[in-house]
Amino acid sequence: MTRHRGDHGQVGGIEVLPFGLLVFVVGTLLVANVWAVVDAKLAVDAAAREAARRFVEADVPAAGDFGDAEAAARRAGYEALSAHGREEARSSVELTGLESPGGEAGFSRCARATFTARYDVPVLRLPWIGGFGSGLEVTSRHAELIDPYRDGVPGSAEACS
Amino acid sequence: MTRAERQPDRGSALMLMPAGLLIVLVLASIAVDMSLVHLRKRQAFELAAAAANDAATAGVDQGRLRTTHDYVLDPERTRAVVEDVVAASELAPQLAGPPVVTVTAARVRVELVLEADYIFADVVPGAPDGTEVTASATATAVTAP
Numbered sequence: 072m073t074r075h076r077g078d079h080g081q082v083g084g085i086e087v088l089p090f091g092l093l094v095f096v097v098g099t100l101l102v103a104n105v106w107a108v109v110d111a112k113l114a115v116d117a118a119a120r121e122a123a124r125r126f127v128e129a130d131v132p133a134a135g136d137f138g139d140a141e142a143a144a145r146r147a148g149y150e151a152l153s154a155h156g157r158e159e160a161r162s163s164v165e166l167t168g169l170e171s172p173g174g175e176a177g178f179s180r181c182a183r184a185t186f187t188a189r190y191d192v193p194v195l196r197l198p199w200i201g202g203f204g205s206g207l208e209v210t211s212r213h214a215e216l217i218d219p220y221r222d223g224v225p226g227s228a229e230a231c232s
Numbered sequence: 233m234t235r236a237e238r239q240p241d242r243g244s245a246l247m248l249m250p251a252g253l254l255i256v257l258v259l260a261s262i263a264v265d266m267s268l269v270h271l272r273k274r275q276a277f278e279l280a281a282a283a284a285n286d287a288a289t290a291g292v293d294q295g296r297l298r299t300t301h302d303y304v305l306d307p308e309r310t311r312a313v314v315e316d317v318v319a320a321s322e323l324a325p326q327l328a329g330p331p332v333v334t335v336t337a338a339r340v341r342v343e344l345v346l347e348a349d350y351i352f353a354d355v356v357p358g359a360p361d362g363t364e365v366t367a368s369a370t371a372t373a374v375t376a377p
Contacts, residue, residue: 087250088249102261109267112271120278181290
C-alpha cells in the first residue's frame with residue numbers, strides 16, 4: 072500500500088474553508104449594509120437641507136399659497152438624492168411642518184419650515200443590477216426659519232419679536 | 233530538510249484564510265465607525281450653520297433697527313433662536329452640552345458638541361462606546377448691495 076501524503080495537513084485546512092466563506096459572506100454583508108445606511112444618511116441629510124433652503128428662500132404671493140414653493144423644494148430634495156446616486160422610487164421628501172411663532176400654519180416671516188427626507192435602503196445592493204428587498208428606512212429632518220426681513224414674504228416682521 | 237520534516241506545515245496556509253478575512257472585516261468595521269464620526273461631524277456643522285444663519289436675522293434687535301437703523305443682534309434673543317433651532321433638530325438628543333453662542337454686533341458664532349456612537353467598537357470589551365465631535369459656524373448679517 073502506498074502512502075497518501077496528499078491527505079497530510081488537510082485535516083487542519085479544508086474544513087476551515089466553509090468557515091472562512093461564512094465569515095466572508097456574513098461579514099461583508101454586515102459591513103456593506105451598515106455602510107449603505109451611513110451613505111444613505113448622508114444623502115437624506117443633504118436632501119432635507121436642500122429642500123428646506125429652497126423653500127425658505129422662495130417668493131410666495133400669500134401665506135396660504137405656497138404650493139409652488141413646496142413643489143420646487145421637494146424637487147430640489149429629489150435632485151440632491153439623485154446627485155448622491157439614489158433612486159427616487161425609494162425616497163420621499165415632504166414638508167412636515169410650517170409653523171409661525173404665533174402658532175399659525177402658513178408661509179410667513181419667522182415661520183419654521185421643516186422638511187423630512189426618507190430613503191428605503193435595500194437589503195442587498197449589487198453593482199449594475201441594483202438593490203433587492205426592503206431594508207431599513209433612513210430618515211433625516213431639517214428645519215429653517217423663513218427670513219423675517221427679506222422681500223417676497225407676505226406679512227409683517229413684528230410678530231417675530 | 234527532509235520531506236517528512238516539512239509535512240507538518242502543509243495546509244497551514246488555509247488556516248490563514250479566515251484569519252485574514254477577520255482582519256479585513258475588523259479593518260472595515262473601523263472604517264465604518266470612523267465614517268460614522270465623520271457623518272456626525274458633518275451633521276454638527278450643518279446644524280451649527282443653520283442655527284447661526286437663522287439667528288443672524290431672527291435675533292436682530294428690532295427696536296434699535298427701527299429707531300436708529302443700526303443692525304445689531306440682541307444677545308438674549310439670538311441665543312433663544314439658536315436654542316430653538318437646536319432643540320427642534322433631530323440631533324438634539326445627541327448634544328453633549330448646550331450650544332455656545334457668541335454674539336458680536338451683527339455676527340453670531342455657534343459652537344456645538346455632539347456625541348458620536350460607535351457601532352462595531354461598542355462590542356469590543358474595554359473600547360470606548362463613542363466620541364465627541366465639535367463643530368462651529370459663524371454668520372454675519374450684511375446689507376444687500
